[in-house]
Amino acid sequence: MGQWLLQIEKKILAFLMALSSIALVLVGIIITFFLFKEVYHLFTFALAIDTNTIYYDALESILSFFLFFEFLTLIITSIKNQGHVSLSFLLTLGLTALIRLLLTYHDQVFGLVVIAISIVLLLFGMTLVLKQEKGEQHEN
Structure with a gap:
């Protein structure tokens, strides 16, 4: 009876680990989309003619880029180390x-x-x- 419960526990654990990995990959894809969206905004700010009025918008975009980059790095590290960071x-x-x-x-x-x-x-x-x-x- 004890071995049977241990096998069920291992199967449930394997399922949850796979589900966690899939969720991390999906979140990573979404964050990558937003990362490239911020890069696009940075390029449009850099090519804008009137740079005085969009200074704070560009700064906000740069900070958002690094925030998305850090989250993506965290997800990559977590996936590489099987959930351990x-x-x-x-x-x-x-x-x-x-x-x-x-x-x-x-x-x-x-x-x-x-x-x-x-x-x-x-x-x-x-x-x-x-x-x-x-x-x-x-x-x-």
Whole structure:
């Protein structure tokens, strides 16, 4: 009876892993579409005659491009590693997102301070994770 349940569990797990991989590929295709759409917008902004009025639109398009690029990189990494993504990679994505937010956020000083403190905390966390990963590599 125990072996039978174990086999059912393995089949369900294999089905869910396949479904997860298919979903990741579909999301990757959609993100790729939006990535190229942002590239198109960047080219139209670059060829525009009146660049003073579309400066912020171009900046928003550039930031959106990098956001889509980071998500696509995350999906590719996840597919390559069968659903596993390293903590240092996720911390790097968070750090770049916060830096991008810091560049565009100008509403309140308190918000800027919170974002800056978050960046420092992420840098501290990345340092700890990288030291731990380096220590594990030397042990092997």
